[in-house]
Amino acid sequence: MQYSAVPLQKLIEQFERMPGIGRKTAQRIAFYILGLPKNESAAIADAITDACSKIHKCALCCNLTEEDLCPICKNEKRDHSTVCIVEDTQSLIAIEKTKEYNGVYHVLHGAISPLDGIGPEQLTIKELLSRLGGDEVREVIIATDSDIEGEATAMYLSKLIKPCNIKISRIAFGLPVGTDIQYADEITLSKAIEGRKTI
Amino acid sequence: MQYSAVPLQKLIEQFERMPGIGRKTAQRIAFYILGLPKNESAAIADAITDACSKIHKCALCCNLTEEDLCPICKNEKRDHSTVCIVEDTQSLIAIEKTKEYNGVYHVLHGAISPLDGIGPEQLTIKELLSRLGGDEVREVIIATDSDIEGEATAMYLSKLIKPCNIKISRIAFGLPVGTDIQYADEITLSKAIEGRKTI
Numbered sequence: 001m002q003y004s005a006v007p008l009q010k011l012i013e014q015f016e017r018m019p020g021i022g023r024k025t026a027q028r029i030a031f032y033i034l035g036l037p038k039n040e041s042a043a044i045a046d047a048i049t050d051a052c053s054k055i056h057k058c059a060l061c062c063n064l065t066e067e068d069l070c071p072i073c074k075n076e077k078r079d080h081s082t083v084c085i086v087e088d089t090q091s092l093i094a095i096e097k098t099k100e101y102n103g104v105y106h107v108l109h110g111a112i113s114p115l116d117g118i119g120p121e122q123l124t125i126k127e128l129l130s131r132l133g134g135d136e137v138r139e140v141i142i143a144t145d146s147d148i149e150g151e152a153t154a155m156y157l158s159k160l161i162k163p164c165n166i167k168i169s170r171i172a173f174g175l176p177v178g179t180d181i182q183y184a185d186e187i188t189l190s191k192a193i194e195g196r197k198t199i
Numbered sequence: 200m201q202y203s204a205v206p207l208q209k210l211i212e213q214f215e216r217m218p219g220i221g222r223k224t225a226q227r228i229a230f231y232i233l234g235l236p237k238n239e240s241a242a243i244a245d246a247i248t249d250a251c252s253k254i255h256k257c258a259l260c261c262n263l264t265e266e267d268l269c270p271i272c273k274n275e276k277r278d279h280s281t282v283c284i285v286e287d288t289q290s291l292i293a294i295e296k297t298k299e300y301n302g303v304y305h306v307l308h309g310a311i312s313p314l315d316g317i318g319p320e321q322l323t324i325k326e327l328l329s330r331l332g333g334d335e336v337r338e339v340i341i342a343t344d345s346d347i348e349g350e351a352t353a354m355y356l357s358k359l360i361k362p363c364n365i366k367i368s369r370i371a372f373g374l375p376v377g378t379d380i381q382y383a384d385e386i387t388l389s390k391a392i393e394g395r396k397t398i
Contacts, residue, residue: 004257004262004263004264004269004270004271004288004291005250005253005254005263005264005265005269006265007246007249007250007253007254007265008250008254008263010246010249010250011246011247011249011250013246014242014243014246018228018231018232019224019227019228019231020224020227020228021220021224021228025218025219025220027289027292028218028219028289029217029218029219029220030250031287031288031289032217032218033217033247033250033251034250034251034254034263036251038251041247041248041251042248042251043213044213044247045244045245045247045248046244047206047209047210047212047213048210048213048232048240048243048244048247049240049241049244050206050209050210051204051206051207051209051210051229051232051233052232052233052235052237052240052241054204054206055204055206055207055233058203063203064203064204064207064233065203065204066204066205066206070203070204071203072203088230089203089230090226090227090230092203093226
């Protein structure tokens with residue numbers, strides 16, 4: 001389908017490539033942007049340029065930040081002896097939302113996945129090890145995803161960290177709160193039984 | 200939820216305001232953009248700036264174009280005596296996709312909707328009338344949506360155009376192709392009966 005203007009077609013194509021956006025939504029967004037007042041459409045372009053130029057990895061935990069250290073690493077009220085290792089900033093945000101965790105983080109920016117050509121050297125594992133080399137960290141919580149890549153990364157990391165004489169834990173897997181046992185899949189259910197706790 | 204960087208938060212907010220995008224997708228898109236190489240993220244911002252600065256209304260039919268006249272109005276092979284009136288460029292694109300229509304268009308850029316403060320003067324009706332004032336146009340097909348606003352606009356336009364001595368038609372309403380009659384809603388079905396054709 002040929003659109004009436006090349007810049008319109010290019011705009012739609014840019015949105016179509018984004019995750020979770022199909023052709024129809026891309027078209028809808030493009031027309032929405034074209035219908036905005038000039039200053040509002042410029043604000044979108046600026047937000048993209050701004051975010052991409054200002055945001056970089058935190059010097060300590062590799063979380064995305066606009067300053068040298070991210071607000072979590074800078075916060076002295078947080079427990080800097082506990083480091084929660086996550087795959088990405090989205091996982092960090094999800095854990096922060098629980099308001100239950102008061103330690104700090106380390107963001108790997110991915111998980112080991114040989115099929116996608118991602119090995120340990122593509123992740124921020126070097127930065128993690130240099131952090132663990134000091135005296136400050138006493139516990140590491142591995143909170144990578146519960147898929148194959150996340151599990152492989154967790155295994156790899158636990159072996160790597162073991163010699164550092166640091167307590168290592170993995171977040172618990174089991175039934176999500178509010179589910180019926182009859183609808184749980186077999187693997188989750190067997191993980192739930194395996195990880196049972198005495199009450 | 201406080202994100203670790205203000206530019207990130209602003210980027211997410213920009214996407215959240217777009218049609219069809221919720222908080223989760225906005226977050227996903229923002230991280231997708233942050234993960235792109237610099238030149239690719241710049242290309243997105245450029246596509247927005249470019250589209251908004253270069254695209255304007257066609258001098259004749261008000262379709263969106265980057266030139267003075269849109270490709271359809273410029274095309275001499277098209278039948279310039281038939282004008283199909285549509286609410287927006289998206290409708291035009293949908294009709295073009297059928298490859299059945301060889302006339303030209305007039306894009307209203309909206310429909311009459313008093314509740315939203317949109318009256319005839321907000322639409323490109325003045326431009327339409329000045330087009331119809333000449334000798335060229337012999338038929339007008341009103342292809343506004345089949346909702347209340349579209350119907351009201353169609354009624355308004357047909358009354359307005361009648362004195363011009365031009366053939367006026369409205370696109371047909373009835374059962375969409377491939378539907379079961381038992382599942383059709385009452386209004387569509389009564390429209391289908393009303394608009395029945397002798398075979």
